[in-house]
Amino acid sequence: xxxxxxxxxxxxxxxxxxxxxxxxxxxxxxxxxxxxxxxxxxxxxxxxxxxxxxxxxxxxxxxxxxxxxxxxxxxxxxxxxxxxxxxxxxxxxxxxxxxxxxxxxxxxxxxxxxxxxxxxxxxxxxxxxxxxxxxxxxxxxxxxxxxxxxxxxxxxxxxxxxxxxxxxxxxxxxxxxxxxxxxxxxxxxxxxxxxxxxxxxxxxxxxxxxxxxxxxxxxxxxxxxxxxxxxxxxxxxxxxxxxxxxxxxxxxxxxxxxxxxxxxxxxxxxxxxxxxxxxxxxxxxxxxxxxxxxxxxxxxxxxxxxxxxxxxxxxxxxxxxxxxxxxxxxx
Ligand SMILES: [Zn+2]
Numbered sequence: 075x076x077x078x079x080x081x082x083x084x085x086x087x088x089x090x091x092x093x094x095x096x097x098x099x100x101x102x103x104x105x106x107x108x109x110x111x112x113x114x115x116x117x118x119x120x121x122x123x124x125x126x127x128x129x130x131x132x133x134x135x136x137x138x139x140x141x142x143x144x145x146x147x148x149x150x151x152x153x154x155x156x157x158x159x160x161x162x163x164x165x166x167x168x169x170x171x172x173x174x175x176x177x178x179x180x181x182x183x184x185x186x187x188x189x190x191x192x193x194x195x196x197x198x199x200x201x202x203x204x205x206x207x208x209x210x211x212x213x214x215x216x217x218x219x220x221x222x223x224x225x226x227x228x229x230x231x232x233x234x235x236x237x238x239x240x241x242x243x244x245x246x247x248x249x250x251x252x253x254x255x256x257x258x259x260x261x262x263x264x265x266x267x268x269x270x271x272x273x274x275x276x277x278x279x280x281x282x283x284x285x286x287x288x289x290x291x292x293x294x295x296x297x298x299x300x301x302x303x304x305x306x307x308x309x310x311x312x313x314x315x316x317x318x319x320x321x322x323x324x325x326x327x328x329x330x331x332x333x334x335x336x337x338x339x340x341x342x343x344x345x346x347x348x349x350x351x352x353x354x355x356x357x358x359x360x361x362x363x364x365x366x367x368x369x370x371x372x373x374x375x376x377x378x379x380x381x382x383x384x385x386x387x388x389x390x391x392x393x394x395x396x397x398x399x400x401x402x403x404x405x
Contacts, residue, residue, distance in 0.1 A: 197346035200289035207288040208398025210357065210390045211296065211331045214375050217280055218390030220398040225283075227276045229269045238265050273330045281337035285347040291338060292401035294354035296331060352400040361385055362395035 208220035217225040230238070241262045248255035284291050335349075342349050360367045361380035368381045378389040 194344060196343050200346045200348075202287065203289050205288040206290040206292065206398060206401075207284060208292045208352075208394040208396070208401065209284065209294075210394035210397055211294065211334065212390045212393075215390055216276070216330070217334070218388070218394050219284070220391065220394040222388075222391050224388075224390065225276075225280050227272065229272045229276070230265075234265055234268065238262065241265070273333065277330045277333045277337045281334060281341050285338055285341035285345050285349075288347065290348045290350060290401070291342070292350045292352050292397050293335065293338070294357060294397055295351035296354055350401040352397050354397075357393045357396040357400065358389065360392075360396050362387070362392045362399070 210218045212218060215224045215226045219225075241258055245255065245258045245262065248258060338347075338349050341347065356367050359369050359372060361371060361378075361383060363385040364380060364383040366380060366382040371378055371380050372389055373379050374389075376389055377386070378392040379386040
């Protein structure tokens, strides 16, 4: 689930809950004993108009409604306007006033997310006021920091990569609109969802570490949208290295650079961290010791060796140090 933010005097964050049942799509979502119980629930509440849009929802405090649905601690009912009662699994406490709620679907899973005003205000000062870190987002290693730490994670296991390929081949053979094709699509979405969840987890975790430990986080001002634009060009002016560019685009998007930016800004609101965007030009070619720019210094994807002073370092860490220095120049 993506994190969306609204600007407000207080902090507003979104928390998502797993919907166990949705009246509109009940047959697809549930089955067995759960279905029976929910049907009974609907009978008690009244007839539910199938097809009612699930937009306005009013959450009911947990305790008062326990009797109605007899749920476990983690399952709470929710009254959907003009639709009836819906049960969902609390993935985290609400802790705040609900501003709005939306119901969304991801494959076979349904979610309700609440936009909550939690009453926190951004602290004026960070707990570690003089700490700063530069961050270089790369393709080989997702995140390299100026203090020498690197963070990366594989979002897909080799088995999942294989399965994804097999499913795609299968999909190509199946007739459009057929039931079996739909099944394959569901399976494909499951593989992708796992990958997306891992990326989301990695990005949130990294952003939390960075913003909690440092009062200032400097990142390159990467325009991911521009960078990942296709190199295809037009018929009159065809682009060059289209295939290579497409491959790079895939790995750029794969590492979740933009998501990291969003997650950093999100955590920063709670910690009082400053996020500074630094122009990305030459950060990978400049020596972090003698400041000399030379494309030759970059020996390989991983190694940096300055042609002027001989300073040798991991290329991404060297770039992260330049990002940090670039930000000191701005501020
Ligand atoms: Zn040098």
